[in-house]
Amino acid sequence: xxxxxxxxxxxxxxxxxxxxxxxxxxxxxxxxxxxxxxxxxxxxxxxxxxxxxxxxxxxxxxxxxxxxxxxxxxxxxxxxxxxxxxxxxxxxxxxxxxxxxxxxxxxxxxxxxxxxxxxxxxxxxxxxxxxxxxxxxxxxxxxxxxxxxxxxxxxxxxxxxxxxxxxxxxxxxxxxxxxxxxxxxxxxxxxxxxxxxxxxxxxxxxxxxxxxxxxxxxxxxxxxxxxxxxxxxxxxxxxxxxxxxxxxxxxxxxxxxxxxxxxxxxxxxxxxxxxxxxxxxxxxxxxxxxxxxxxxxxxxxxxxxxxxxxxxxxxxxxxxxxxxxxxxxxxxxxxxxxxxxxxxxxxxxxxxxxxxxxxxxxxxxxxxxxxxxxxxxxxxxxxxxxxxxxxxxxxxxxxxxxxxxxxxxxxxxxxxxxxxxxxxxxxxxxxxxxxxxxxxxxxxxxxxxxxxxxxxxxxxxxxxxxxxxxxxxxxxxxxxxxxxxxxxxxxxxxxxxxxxxxxxxxxxxxxxxxxxxxxxxxxxxxxxxxxxxxxxxxxxxxxxxxxxxxxxxxxxxxxxx
RNA sequence: GCGCCCGUAGCCGAGUGGAUAAGGCGUCAGCCUCCGAAGCUGAAGAUCGCUGGUUCGAUUCCAGCCGGGCGCACCA
Numbered sequence: 001x002x003x004x005x006x007x008x009x010x011x012x013x014x015x016x017x018x019x020x021x022x023x024x025x026x027x028x029x030x031x032x033x034x035x036x037x038x039x040x041x042x043x044x045x046x047x048x049x050x051x052x053x054x055x056x057x058x059x060x061x062x063x064x065x066x067x068x069x070x071x072x073x074x075x076x077x078x079x080x081x082x083x084x085x086x087x088x089x090x091x092x093x094x095x096x097x098x099x100x101x102x103x104x105x106x107x108x109x110x111x112x113x114x115x116x117x118x119x120x121x122x123x124x125x126x127x128x129x130x131x132x133x134x135x136x137x138x139x140x141x142x143x144x145x146x147x148x149x150x151x152x153x154x155x156x157x158x159x160x161x162x163x164x165x166x167x168x169x170x171x172x173x174x175x176x177x178x179x180x181x182x183x184x185x186x187x188x189x190x191x192x193x194x195x196x197x198x199x200x201x202x203x204x205x206x207x208x209x210x211x212x213x214x215x216x217x218x219x220x221x222x223x224x225x226x227x228x229x230x231x232x233x234x235x236x237x238x239x240x241x242x243x244x245x246x247x248x249x250x251x252x253x254x255x256x257x258x259x260x261x262x263x264x265x266x267x268x269x270x271x272x273x274x275x276x277x278x279x280x281x282x283x284x285x286x287x288x289x290x291x292x293x294x295x296x297x298x299x300x301x302x303x304x305x306x307x308x309x310x311x312x313x314x315x316x317x318x319x320x321x322x323x324x325x326x327x328x329x330x331x332x333x334x335x336x337x338x339x340x341x342x343x344x345x346x347x348x349x350x351x352x353x354x355x356x357x358x359x360x361x362x363x364x365x366x367x368x369x370x371x372x373x374x375x376x377x378x379x380x381x382x383x384x385x386x387x388x389x390x391x392x393x394x395x396x397x398x399x400x401x402x403x404x405x406x407x408x409x410x411x412x413x414x415x416x417x418x419x420x421x422x423x424x425x426x427x428x429x430x431x432x433x434x435x436x437x438x439x440x441x442x443x444x445x446x447x448x449x450x451x452x453x454x455x456x457x458x459x460x461x462x463x464x465x466x467x468x469x470x471x472x473x474x475x476x477x478x479x480x481x482x483x484x485x486x487x488x489x490x491x492x493x494x495x496x497x498x499x500x501x502x503x504x505x506x507x508x509x510x511x512x513x514x515x516x517x518x519x520x521x522x523x524x525x526x527x528x529x530x531x532x533x534x535x536x537x538x539x540x541x542x543x544x545x546x547x548x549x550x551x552x553x554x555x556x557x558x559x560x561x
Numbered sequence: 562g563c564g565c566c567c568g569u570a571g572c573c574g575a576g577u578g579g580a581u582a583a584g585g586c587g588u589c590a591g592c593c594u595c596c597g598a599a600g601c602u603g604a605a606g607a608u609c610g611c612u613g614g615u616u617c618g619a620u621u622c623c624a625g626c627c628g629g630g631c632g633c634a635c636c637a
Binding site: 049172291305312315345 | 565566576577580581582584592596599600601617618632636637
């Protein structure tokens with residue numbers, strides 16, 4: 001429809017020029033948009049305003065020239081699709097469409113079903129979205145929850161928008177933190193067997209470490225106490241990381257997140273990719289030695305300072321494996337790599353960007369979604385969280401306490417560019433009137449209507465004669481609803497383009513509002529069979545779009561609540 | 562000090578150059594003999610942090626300032 005309007009404007013501009021109403025035939029960048037307010041038509045264009053300078057005329061005069069030259073589309077049996085064109089405000093040209101122009105949207109939804117709203121803007125471009133990637137040294141907490149909700153939804157949205165998406169979790173199963181984990185478990189294990197141990201502060205303090213120690217004893221037997229400490233610690237480390245990781249996996253699944261791939265940091269060492277990456281950079285003279293350590297010239301790529309990849313003790317840094325890791329991603333064939341990080345990691349962006357560029361990729365191929373931090377509260381008071389101290393509310397606690405749908409909603413209802421206060425008391429206590437239910441309620445309500453229609457034998461009519469009576473949809477609320485529905489794909493595209501899932505949420509809220517308003521004013525099932533049929537088709541369309549939209553956010557669409 | 566993010570009604574917030582600045586919570590007044598009231602209708606409530614600049618037009622872009630959050634390791 002938009003392209004149709006655009007053509008009309010372009011034709012009119014050409015004609016106006018030929019008729020001498022406009023001095024120049026230049027066509028500037030114009031937009032066809034949906035006006036914000038009622039009474040401003042279904043579409044509008046800023047053509048006149050953006051032409052003001054080239055035409056050297058007042059916007060409203062230009063608009064008049066266009067309107068005078070416009071020829072409406074061919075009138076069908078029931079009249080023009082575009083009913084009226086008028087000039088408003090500083091020079092907007094507003095187009096008013098007839099009801100007939102909107103009716104086919106309902107058919108389209110029923111036809112396309114779970115693909116309605118899908119787009120091909122991605123052109124099957126290969127995109128990887130990596131998110132959460134928490135160290136397997138402890139359970140996931142709220143912050144990870146927000147990252148999980150964002151990453152998962154962004155992946156869903158990009159896929160729906162036509163990208164070839166892979167969701168990946170990077171497992172930091174190598175390095176110092178894992179060793180610390182092993183030591184922590186080992187010491188707890190020793191303590192459990194009566195050995196006097198000094199438990200250092202930099203070890204993980206949580207009770208789950210004690211549980212893990214017990215499990216190691218059960219699995220490995222008492223024999224582990226006889227082993228060399230270094231070996232025992234390694235056994236503990238491997239065991240504990242494996243246990244924690246499967247816990248993380250389970251918690252994410254409960255949260256509705258399923259990955260396409262779990263990628264191990266250790267595998268980069270096993271395959272020699274980390275030293276290989278360092279050697280490659282050395283060959284390009286991107287690495288130099290100073291103070292016994294190896295430094296990567298990230299400053300040459302815009303970073304504040306150069307960064308260490310191999311410490312003076314010979315151990316590689318986390319950054320070194322990240323260089324190899326990101327290189328590996330592109331080698332796997334991804335055109336775009338998107339990392340979802342907590343805002344506290346923002347200082348790391350330039351470093352990875354430098355690595356990406358240094359391996360010959362374009363900076364635009366690497367994007368970071370920085371998710372601002374979550375401030376966990378309980379009854380208005382901050383909850384102190386520290387992995388080390390072992391005091392935290394886990395993602396699992398949150399899923400159990402407020403529910404997956406409500407939690408995901410909380411995380412996705414607003415832009416991740418802002419910090420988020422997550423109050424457990426509030427989320428729980430208000431779960432009954434949490435806005436996510438406002439949207440889900442639409443789905444359940446319509447399910448109820450359809451059930452009723454079914455018992456009256458009306459449902460088969462929709463299936464067999466869809467679209468037959470759509471011309472009966474003439475109420476303002478009905479047309480408003482259809483217009484909302486027709487805008488779904490555009491919102492999906494906007495969300496995919498900006499990588500902001502909350503766009504979908506905002507859309508769903510306003511669609512839900514339009515439906516509830518309609519529902520309260522009009523009966524869907526009436527004595528008039530044809531009218532009922534048309535309205536059932538409409539609400540069925542609403543139901544499908546709600547389901548599709550909620551699905552992108554990883555929120556369920558219940559038949560009953 | 563430097564860097565990133567944020568500053569929109571009592572509170573939470575949408576808005577990536579346009580016409581009357583969404584929506585939710587809270588407050589006030591109404592709506593269920595009728596497809597689900599987890600709903601609807603109406604009312605009150607905003608100098609869009611401040612000051613300049615760019616533009617026909619700025620909440621939106623730029624600069625400076627103020628306020629808040631987070632970073633600035635041979636940790637991850």
